[in-house]
Amino acid sequence: MENGPELDLGLGVYDERFQDPLAAADYLESLRWPNGPVCPHCGESERKPYRLKSKSRNLWKCAACRKQFTVTIGTIFEGSHIPLNKWLLAFYLLCSSKKGMSAHQLHRMLGVTYKSAWFMAHRIRYAMEQPAFQQRLTGVVEVDETYVGGKVRRSNLKQHPPLDPTQPDRRKQTGRGSDKTPVVALVERGGIVRAERMANVTGKELKGAIRRHVDPSATLMTDSFASYRGLDKEYAGHFTVNHLDEYVHGDIHTNTAENFFSILQRGIDGVYHHVSEAHLGRYLDEFTFRYNNRIANGVDDAERTRRALLGSAGKRLRYAE
Numbered sequence: 001m002e003n004g005p006e007l008d009l010g011l012g013v014y015d016e017r018f019q020d021p022l023a024a025a026d027y028l029e030s031l032r033w034p035n036g037p038v039c040p041h042c043g044e045s046e047r048k049p050y051r052l053k054s055k056s057r058n059l060w061k062c063a064a065c066r067k068q069f070t071v072t073i074g075t076i077f078e079g080s081h082i083p084l085n086k087w088l089l090a091f092y093l094l095c096s097s098k099k100g101m102s103a104h105q106l107h108r109m110l111g112v113t114y115k116s117a118w119f120m121a122h123r124i125r126y127a128m129e130q131p132a133f134q135q136r137l138t139g140v141v142e143v144d145e146t147y148v149g150g151k152v153r154r155s156n157l158k159q160h161p162p163l164d165p166t167q168p169d170r171r172k173q174t175g176r177g178s179d180k181t182p183v184v185a186l187v188e189r190g191g192i193v194r195a196e197r198m199a200n201v202t203g204k205e206l207k208g209a210i211r212r213h214v215d216p217s218a219t220l221m222t223d224s225f226a227s228y229r230g231l232d233k234e235y236a237g238h239f240t241v242n243h244l245d246e247y248v249h250g251d252i253h254t255n256t257a258e259n260f261f262s263i264l265q266r267g268i269d270g271v272y273h274h275v276s277e278a279h280l281g282r283y284l285d286e287f288t289f290r291y292n293n294r295i296a297n298g299v300d301d302a303e304r305t306r307r308a309l310l311g312s313a314g315k316r317l318r319y320a321e
């Protein structure tokens with residue numbers, strides 16, 4: 001599924017592929033099988049599989065192993081009773097909405113139950129998951145943390161020091177007794193982002209994420225949080241920003257990471273309202289996918305949808321729904 005055709009979306013949601021299950025299957029076939037159908041059972045493609053007559057879906061039969069198949073086998077669509085055209089429309093809606101789309105709105109727009117809409121959105125996030133460590137971040141990389149799902153963010157704490165500095169700052173407590181989950185974002189300026197949830201905001205966790213995702217040739221930009229200390233020995237450069245200082249000093253800032261967090265927070269708070277810690281990783285996949293495939297990176301709504309669809313193969317959900 002590398003070189004499939006473009007998805008021209010001049011008609012928007014009225015596109016035939018969003019209205020007709022067979023047109024949707026034709027498109028998915030052209031995307032998955034640019035050189036003709038491949039049998040998912042035995043891998044045969046030389047002896048061309050042939051089409052079986054079916055009113056409801058595109059059904060193929062392998063000339064070698066004699067088994068039947070459709071384009072959905074081995075994809076996130078496999079086993080779903082939702083028509084493919086509604087799946088394609090759901091992909092398009094989630095790919096073209098900057099802050100995402102709630103299961104409630106998907107339910108209304110697709111005409112499926114709320115529960116189905118929720119599971120569809122979840123599978124689409126899975127399709128959006130990007131191969132980890134495909135490429136390491138290079139150039140200028142901003143690293144920052146935030147808290148998702150709660151009321152107080154550390155960036156706010158930075159601007160509002162504790163009232164009593166002799167007492168532990170209880171606002172920083174996370175985990176047990178807190179509904180906030182820390183997330184670290186690592187953003188290449190003018191490039192892509194990686195975001196991960198963290199068990200704790202410690203030097204070990206933060207440096208671990210940086211070492212996993214950032215190439216040593218990069219120059220790091222972080223705030224002056226103590227957990228980032230010592231990275232200048234491992235990276236080409238490490239500049240720190242003092243959030244209490246209202247002036248921006250030239251290129252030394254973490255505005256790119258803060259902009260990513262701003263979209264993430266508005267989506268999680270404003271669209272999804274509540275995101276459980278167990279599912280947060282999937283939402284991070286969704287927001288990082290859209291950010292990495294954004295207009296500024298030369299990717300429009302149609303191409304973003306096509307790329308998400310390309311990610312639907314080889315990804316059957318392993319856990320029982």
Ligand SMILES: [Zn+2]
Pocket residue numbers: 039040041042043044062063064065066067
């Ligand atoms: Zn076969």
